[in-house]
Amino acid sequence: MHRPEFPLPAVLAHRCGGTLAPENTLAGLAAAAANGCRGVEFDVMLSGSASPVLIHDETLERTTNGYGPVAHTSDDALFALDAGSWFDPRFAGEPVPCLDLAAARCQALGLAVNLEIKPSHGTDAETSERVVRRARTLWAAAPDAVLLSSFSERALEIAASLAPGLRRGLLVGAVPPDWLARCRRLRVAALHADHRHLDADCVAAARAAGLWVVTYTVNDPGRAGTLFDWGVDCVITDRPDIVRAPRR
Numbered sequence: 001m002h003r004p005e006f007p008l009p010a011v012l013a014h015r016c017g018g019t020l021a022p023e024n025t026l027a028g029l030a031a032a033a034a035n036g037c038r039g040v041e042f043d044v045m046l047s048g049s050a051s052p053v054l055i056h057d058e059t060l061e062r063t064t065n066g067y068g069p070v071a072h073t074s075d076d077a078l079f080a081l082d083a084g085s086w087f088d089p090r091f092a093g094e095p096v097p098c099l100d101l102a103a104a105r106c107q108a109l110g111l112a113v114n115l116e117i118k119p120s121h122g123t124d125a126e127t128s129e130r131v132v133r134r135a136r137t138l139w140a141a142a143p144d145a146v147l148l149s150s151f152s153e154r155a156l157e158i159a160a161s162l163a164p165g166l167r168r169g170l171l172v173g174a175v176p177p178d179w180l181a182r183c184r185r186l187r188v189a190a191l192h193a194d195h196r197h198l199d200a201d202c203v204a205a206a207r208a209a210g211l212w213v214v215t216y217t218v219n220d221p222g223r224a225g226t227l228f229d230w231g232v233d234c235v236i237t238d239r240p241d242i243v244r245a246p247r248r
């Protein structure tokens with residue numbers, strides 16, 4: 001089956017800058033770019049004001065100085081939080097970015113994006129609708145520079161209908177036995193799997209089916225080399241300072 005060239009860089013920094021900066025922040029984007037990275041992955045969910053924002057957890061405690069669910073926090077309250085100090089006092093005052101700001105910064109830094117749609121519990125449809133509509137506008141001039149992904153199949157269905165011109169990937173942990181049927185039904189171009197559950201045969205089968213294979217979270221350069229040798233198209237890493245794309 002014809003397999004077009006993977007449109008993003010072969011190495012993406014996880015949650016903006018991996019372990020180089022607080023996750024899902026503009027500082028992370030800067031750190032990724034400063035370390036020679038040309039692409040990033042980040043997580044997007046809706047604030048209590050229904051704005052797409054970069055954050056991983058459904059609650060604020062781990063990565064900000066706030067408390068409670070992101071989905072119950074207004075933009076005014078959310079954007080006033082400190083999302084940097086928990087990581088290092090050097091990043092004190094680093095805000096939770098909105099998607100618009102992150103997209104603009106990525107475009108300014110020349111970073112391609114794997115945008116993970118990360119709905120809070122029970123908000124898959126609304127999150128996907130709002131995030132995908134925004135992404136469609138933000139990357140209208142450069143749709144090849146963004147790849148949408150989600151663990152939520154509902155989110156991917158909505159993305160396919162609202163933005164068929166933006167490519168999508170199905171996120172899984174372990175690769176399920178019916179991975180190909182799911183990918184076909186969802187009309188995704190890529191399978192994104194936890195590298196600990198991948199093997200060479202699985203990568204070969206996905207490639208033979210015409211899919212791109214993206215894997216996470218690969219922090220050891222030797223392991224990344226093995227995965228690339230198997231034919232993986234892209235690794236997502238917390239260590240964009242040491243994990244490098246293969247010379248092809």
Ligand code: G3P
Pocket residue numbers: 014015041043056116149171192216236
């Ligand atoms: O997209 C790959 C990876 O980010 C998925 O896991 O929990 O870090 O969003 P998580």
Ligand code: MG
Pocket residue numbers: 015041042043116
């Ligand atoms: Mg993610």
